[in-house]
Amino acid sequence: MSEELAARGQTTAAQVRKDLSHFGSFGKRGLGYRVRELRASLQRIIGVDRPWRVALVGAGRIGLALFEYPAFRARGYECVAIVDSDPEKIGTVWGNLTIRGPEEFETIVASLDVELIILAVPGPAAQELAARAVDAGVKGILNFAPIRLNVPPRVPVEDVNLIMELEALSFAITQAQRDA
Amino acid sequence: MSEELAARGQTTAAQVRKDLSHFGSFGKRGLGYRVRELRASLQRIIGVDRPWRVALVGAGRIGLALFEYPAFRARGYECVAIVDSDPEKIGTVWGNLTIRGPEEFETIVASLDVELIILAVPGPAAQELAARAVDAGVKGILNFAPIRLNVPPRVPVEDVNLIMELEALSFAITQAQRDA
DNA sequence: CTACATTTGTGAAGATTTTCACAAGCGAAG
DNA sequence: CTTCGCTTGTGAAAATCTTCACAAATGTAG
Ligand SMILES: NC(=O)c1ccc[n+]([C@@H]2O[C@H](COP(=O)([O-])OP(=O)(O)OC[C@H]3O[C@@H](n4cnc5c(N)ncnc54)[C@H](O)[C@@H]3O)[C@@H](O)[C@H]2O)c1
Ligand SMILES: NC(=O)c1ccc[n+]([C@@H]2O[C@H](COP(=O)([O-])OP(=O)(O)OC[C@H]3O[C@@H](n4cnc5c(N)ncnc54)[C@H](O)[C@@H]3O)[C@@H](O)[C@H]2O)c1
Numbered sequence A, B: 001m002s003e004e005l006a007a008r009g010q011t012t013a014a015q016v017r018k019d020l021s022h023f024g025s026f027g028k029r030g031l032g033y034r035v036r037e038l039r040a041s042l043q044r045i046i047g048v049d050r051p052w053r054v055a056l057v058g059a060g061r062i063g064l065a066l067f068e069y070p071a072f073r074a075r076g077y078e079c080v081a082i083v084d085s086d087p088e089k090i091g092t093v094w095g096n097l098t099i100r101g102p103e104e105f106e107t108i109v110a111s112l113d114v115e116l117i118i119l120a121v122p123g124p125a126a127q128e129l130a131a132r133a134v135d136a137g138v139k140g141i142l143n144f145a146p147i148r149l150n151v152p153p154r155v156p157v158e159d160v161n162l163i164m165e166l167e168a169l170s171f172a173i174t175q176a177q178r179d180a
Numbered sequence C: 001c002t003a004c005a006t007t008t009g010t011g012a013a014g015a016t017t018t019t020c021a022c023a024a025g026c027g028a029a030g
Numbered sequence D: 001c002t003t004c005g006c007t008t009g010t011g012a013a014a015a016t017c018t019t020c021a022c023a024a025a026t027g028t029a030g
Helices: A002-008 A013-021 A035-046 A061-067 A070-074 A102-112 A123-136 A162-179 B002-008 B013-021 B035-046 B061-067 B070-074 B102-112 B123-136 B162-179
Strands: A052-057 A077-083 A097-100 A116-119 A140-143 A157-159 B052-057 B077-083 B097-100 B116-119 B140-143 B157-159
Touching: A002 A013, A035 B162, A052 A061, A052 A102, A052 B162, A061 A077, A061 B061, A070 A077, A070 B162, A077 A102, A097 A102, A102 A123, A116 A123, A116 B162, A123 A140, A140 B162, A157 B162, A162 B035, A162 B052, A162 B070, A162 B116, A162 B140, A162 B157, B002 B013, B052 B061, B052 B102, B061 B077, B070 B077, B077 B102, B097 B102, B102 B123, B116 B123, B123 B140
Parallel strands: A052 A077, A052 A116, A077 A097, A116 A140, A140 A157, B052 B077, B052 B116, B077 B097, B116 B140, B140 B157
Antiparallel strands: none
C-alpha cells in the first residue's frame, strides 16, 4: 500500500510512511491504509475538507483562463467575486459574476467572506492590491505577478512563475547535454 | 554583495556563496561580484544565453493566455508553432502564426527545430502528444495537463499544477490557524 | 611595501532529511 | 489459541543540506 503510494508519488515507501507518521497513524499493520479513511484524514489535515471562497483580482488573459477552468470549483475553490480596474470591463458579466471596480475591493472581501485571492494583475499594481487584500482580511494569495509580494508572514503567498519553470527546463536540458 | 543577493533571494549570504561555488568561482574577494559578468555566467550555466524554440500544443484558454504573454518572448522563448485538434481552430491565425492540425505535429517539430513544447491540452490527449513530441525530437515539456507524463528520463518535464498551489495555500492557512 | 578593511570561497560543524531495517500489530488459517 | 505472512510505524544510521567561521584574496591608504 505504501509501496503503491510511493510509486505514484515518485518516492519511496519509507518516505510515504515517515511523512504520514508526522501527522498521525492512519494505516493498519499487515493490512495497509483504508483509502477512503486516509483520503478523508488528509483532506482534513490539508484543509480541503470544506470549500474556500476565492476572489479573482485582474480579469485579463490569465484571469479569464483561470476563471473558466472548471477544476478549481470541482476541487472546492469557489470564485465569489471578480475585480478589475479597466472601466471597459467593470460591469461586464463573466459566468454568474459581474466584474467590480477596485474601489469596492475591501467591501467585497468583507461582505463576501473572501479568504483567498488569485492575483492576476500586472506587476506594478500587485503589491498595492495585495496589501489592501490583507488589510481587508484575506488569508492567502496565489500570485501570478512577477514580483515578490511584501505581506505579513501570517499571510501565505504562493508564487506562480512560469518563466522560472521554462528556465528550469532549459537548465535540465543543457545539463543533460553537458553530461552526454 | 552576497549579502544583497541573499536578501533579494530570501536566503543567507553563505548559501548564495556555497551555491555559486558549486558551479565555479565568480567573484573577487574583498570586492564582490561584477554584476554583468556574474549574470552572463549564470545565463550560460542555466542555458538561457540563447533563444529557445517553443511550440504551443493546445490553443485553448490557457494556451491563449500563455501565447499572448509577452514575457516569454522577452526572456528568449520564441513560439514558432501552434497545434490544436479542433477543426474550427485549425487554420485560424494567432499573431503571426497559423494554427496547425495534430497530424502535422511531427513534421512541424522536425522542420522548425522545436526544442520545447508547452502542453496545454486536456489530460486524456496529453500523454499521446507528449510521446509523439519526444519521438519527434522535443527536448523538454512544460506540462499543464493534470497527469504525470510518461516520457524517457532524458526528457525533462515541468508540471504546472495550480490546484496543488491552491491546496498548499489552504494547508498553510489551516496550519497557521491551528497554531494560534 | 606594509597594514588594513573587505568580501569571497570553503572546510568543518551542525541540522535536517532520507534510508534502512526491524519490532509491533493485524488478520487469516489451522 | 498459536502460527504465519504481511505491512505499518519508527528508532538508528546514512546521506544531504545549511550554517559557521576563518583563511585566502583583493584593493586602498599611508
Ligand atoms: N498571461 C499569462 O500567460 C501569464 C503567465 C504568467 C504570469 N502572468 C502574470 O499575470 C499578470 C496578468 O497577466 P495577463 O496576461 O492576464 O495580463 P492582462 O494585461 O491581460 O490582464 C491584467 C488585468 O489586470 C487589470 N488591472 C490592471 N491594474 C489593475 C488594478 N490596479 N486593479 C485591478 N485590476 C487591474 C487590467 O485591467 C487587466 O484586465 C501579470 O502580472 C503577468 O505577468 C501572466
Ligand atoms: N484554464 C486554466 O486555467 C488551466 C489551469 C491549469 C491547468 N489547465 C490545464 O491545461 C489544459 C488545457 O486547459 P484549457 O483550460 O486551456 O482547456 P481548453 O479546453 O480551453 O483547451 C484545450 C485545447 O486543446 C485542444 N485539444 C484537445 N485535444 C487535442 C489534441 N489531441 N491535439 C491537439 N489539441 C487538442 C482543444 O481543441 C482545445 O483548444 C488542461 O489539461 C487543463 O487541465 C488549465
